[in-house]
Amino acid sequence: MKDTRRRYRxxxxxxxxxxxxxxxxxxxxxxxxPAAGETADEAGTxxxxxxxxxxxxxxxxxxxxxxxxxxxTVRFGLTSxxxxxxxxxxxxxxxxxxxxIDAEMVDFxxxxxxxxxxxxxxxxVGAGAPSAGFYNALSRELNFRIVADKGSMPxxxxxxxxxxxxxxxxxxxxxxxxxxxxxxxxxxxQGTATASTLNTILESSGLDYGDVQxxxxxxxxHVTAYENxxxxxxxxxxxxxxxxxxxxxxxxxxxxxxxxxNQQLAVILYSEDFIARDDRAGTCTMIAYLRxxxxxxxxxxxxQIDGDSEVxxxxxxxxxxxxxxxxxxxxxxxxxxxxxxxxxxxxxxAFFEGEGLLEGEVDLGQIVDxxxxxxxxAELGEYEG
Amino acid sequence: MSETIHRPxxxxxxxxxxxxxxxxxxxxxxxxxxxxxxxxxxxxxxxxELAVATNVIDARFFPxxxxxxxxxxxxxxxxxxxGHTFVSLRxxxxxxxxxxxPGLLLGVLMGLFRxxxxxxxxxxxxxxxxPKSALLPxxxxxxxxxxxxxxxxxxxxxxYPVVMNTASGVLQIQSIYYxxxxxxxxxxxxxxRTVALPGAMPSIMTGVELGAGLGLILIAIAEMVGASSxxxxxxxxxxxxYSVETMYVGLLVIAIIGYILSxxxxxxxxxxxxxxxxx
Numbered sequence: 001m002k003d004t005r006r007r008y009r010x011x012x013x014x015x016x017x018x019x020x021x022x023x024x025x026x027x028x029x030x031x032x033x034p035a036a037g038e039t040a041d042e043a044g045t046x047x048x049x050x051x052x053x054x055x056x057x058x059x060x061x062x063x064x065x066x067x068x069x070x071x072x073t074v075r076f077g078l079t080s081x082x083x084x085x086x087x088x089x090x091x092x093x094x095x096x097x098x099x100x101i102d103a104e105m106v107d108f109x110x111x112x113x114x115x116x117x118x119x120x121x122x123x124x125v126g127a128g129a130p131s132a133g134f135y136n137a138l139s140r141e142l143n144f145r146i147v148a149d150k151g152s153m154p155x156x157x158x159x160x161x162x163x164x165x166x167x168x169x170x171x172x173x174x175x176x177x178x179x180x181x182x183x184x185x186x187x188x189x190q191g192t193a194t195a196s197t198l199n200t201i202l203e204s205s206g207l208d209y210g211d212v213q214x215x216x217x218x219x220x221x222h223v224t225a226y227e228n229x230x231x232x233x234x235x236x237x238x239x240x241x242x243x244x245x246x247x248x249x250x251x252x253x254x255x256x257x258x259x260x261x262n263q264q265l266a267v268i269l270y271s272e273d274f275i276a277r278d279d280r281a282g283t284c285t286m287i288a289y290l291r292x293x294x295x296x297x298x299x300x301x302x303x304q305i306d307g308d309s310e311v312x313x314x315x316x317x318x319x320x321x322x323x324x325x326x327x328x329x330x331x332x333x334x335x336x337x338x339x340x341x342x343x344x345x346x347x348x349x350a351f352f353e354g355e356g357l358l359e360g361e362v363d364l365g366q367i368v369d370x371x372x373x374x375x376x377x378a379e380l381g382e383y384e385g
Numbered sequence: 386m387s388e389t390i391h392r393p394x395x396x397x398x399x400x401x402x403x404x405x406x407x408x409x410x411x412x413x414x415x416x417x418x419x420x421x422x423x424x425x426x427x428x429x430x431x432x433x434e435l436a437v438a439t440n441v442i443d444a445r446f447f448p449x450x451x452x453x454x455x456x457x458x459x460x461x462x463x464x465x466x467x468g469h470t471f472v473s474l475r476x477x478x479x480x481x482x483x484x485x486x487p488g489l490l491l492g493v494l495m496g497l498f499r500x501x502x503x504x505x506x507x508x509x510x511x512x513x514x515x516p517k518s519a520l521l522p523x524x525x526x527x528x529x530x531x532x533x534x535x536x537x538x539x540x541x542x543x544x545y546p547v548v549m550n551t552a553s554g555v556l557q558i559q560s561i562y563y564x565x566x567x568x569x570x571x572x573x574x575x576x577x578r579t580v581a582l583p584g585a586m587p588s589i590m591t592g593v594e595l596g597a598g599l600g601l602i603l604i605a606i607a608e609m610v611g612a613s614s615x616x617x618x619x620x621x622x623x624x625x626x627y628s629v630e631t632m633y634v635g636l637l638v639i640a641i642i643g644y645i646l647s648x649x650x651x652x653x654x655x656x657x658x659x660x661x662x663x664x
Contacts, residue, residue: 112624112625112627115627116446119445120443120445120446131625131626132626132627133624133625133626133627133628134627136626136627136628137627140445140627140629141445142445189622189625190622190625190626191625191626192625214613215530215611215613216613216622217530217610217611218610221522221525221530221610221611224522224525224526224530225530225611227526228525228526228529228530230529230530230531230611231530357626359628
């Protein structure tokens with residue numbers, strides 16, 4: 001009897017501990033990093049307004065006061081795609097080490113999955129496309145900032161071509177986006193920058209976004225979708241676009257720069273916790289990142305990656321792409337000084353708003369912060385490609 | 386209903402200790418259980434609401450139940466929720482039968498006939514541990530992005546528990562029942578109908594219940610890829626748009642469907658297997 005009572009008491013205690021542990025893990029908003037709770041004061045330097053999620057006008061990056069050493073661990077979220085090349089290069093060539101950063105790269109299936117960890121402080125730096133989900137997270141007070149270019153599409157760098165199924169093109173049924181009415185067009189998800197790209201293309205061809213049937217599929221699934229003739233057209237990113245064309249499944253009608261020049265397709269994000277914990281970390285991270293960007297840009301040759309370069313080897317090693325495939329695909333462009341195309345961000349934001357996908361209002365001026373890139377450029381000098 | 390306790394008359398002058406006392410009615414056990422079943426989730430929801438209100442949990446990731454129900458109302462009013470639910474239920478219905486019937490048939494055959502069991506058991510046991518969600522790209526390749534791939538996913542989920550439990554159920558029938566049937570000159574079809582199937586029914590129903598649950602899980606997963614409707618799509622799309630309340634609504638509706646399904650199957654089980662004791 002006593003044994004039974006003792007056993008039940010133990011079970012009750014264990015259950016209580018389990019409930020408390022569950023409740024503790026549910027208290028989101030703070031990362032595991034003990035440095036997450038540090039303020040700018042504790043880091044020894046104080047930037048005006050640095051403790052508050054300030055606007056772009058409040059410069060939180062300042063090269064002149066920054067000594068890049070002993071920054072500590074910085075967690076980066078990646079999708080391990082070719083567009084992460086500058087981060088791979090910076091990591092492989094020790095640029096992060098040189099500024100005292102222990103870079104920890106975390107893989108995510110998509111940029112959407114980075115939002116919660118970024119907002120909750122479990123991730124310091126994210127990389128992805130500004131989407132409706134991204135802005136909705138910001139309106140829910142998951143705080144992070146857009147700090148630098150990570151992928152844009154000027155001429156020759158349209159790495160998300162517009163494709164149409166080969167049989168439709170060869171029959172003459174579809175020769176351009178003006179023939180897209182009623183077609184099933186694949187995009188990666190609802191409310192992405194890709195959707196805004198498609199909208200711009202359709203509008204310039206006399207159609208509306210609603211004139212086509214939208215199929216939301218991951219880029220890798222576009223290959224299967226063309227094989228099954230489940231879609232008629234798509235905006236597909238590399239390397240899937242090249243694979244589709246090689247298999248004769250679809251034909252390239254054009255690239256986004258033909259209709260929407262220099263769209264800001266991917267950006268670097270800093271979580272507010274990361275900015276607040278150590279005001280050097282943001283600038284020093286940017287210095288290393290821009291060095292990686294410049295090495296990447298140096299390996300580009302008129303819309304192609306130089307297959308013989310060390311940069312190409314780094315990209316192959318980190319993404320698993322073959323050397324042959326790497327020189328076939330259209331790479332993304334990254335501004336060597338990290339400059340953002342804010343007009344493009346505003347265009348895409350207006351599209352999301354028009355489609356009713358935003359649950360709250362976000363002031364872009366408050367979340368776009370070019371100061372870290374500017375501080376890094378002040379340190380490195382302007383890029384002279 | 387109250388019950389008056391009858392006692393023999395007491396001696397004169399002595400008070401009757403139980404005079405006027407009525408025995409309190411005891412709550413029916415079934416009623417108690419129903420109250421617990423309803424009350425427990427309500428208490429948990431109330432605690433959750435309180436935890437959000439007092440900032441014990443982060444509302445950005447765990448919105449208050451009141452905001453979830455509010456979103457649910459909006460989605461129901463617009464017809465969006467009903468549309469997605471109907472699509473998922475339709476896929477579940479067809480997938481369920483597509484998985485159940487072959488599973489039942491193969492399970493009985495494996496249970497009754499040794500050569501069939503020897504031939505198919507390794508295949509069933511070997512393929513069962515393959516995560517069904519990992520098969521999704523292959524299924525999309527074979528069946529395309531339309532309804533067929535979603536229904537097939539459900540069917541696969543239902544098939545395995547049904548075939549394994551049916552075979553096991555038939556196997557555990559004591560041989561004496563077959564001997565008696567044989568002695569009475571029963572043909573194979575009669576043995577199947579009057580011995581194997583009823584005897585294996587408890588195991589079969591367990592398999593059906595497990596299969597239905599797995600089918601519901603898999604339809605949600607299947608609808609996250611290459612779908613534009615269904616509860617799985619609604620959840621995935623809500624995550625893409627960071628519409629957290631909508632995501633929770635989807636999860637809640639799936640939970641409700643799962644519960645209703647289990648109640649329904651319990652009732653079916655009760656009618657098909659009246660001899661199975663209810664503990």
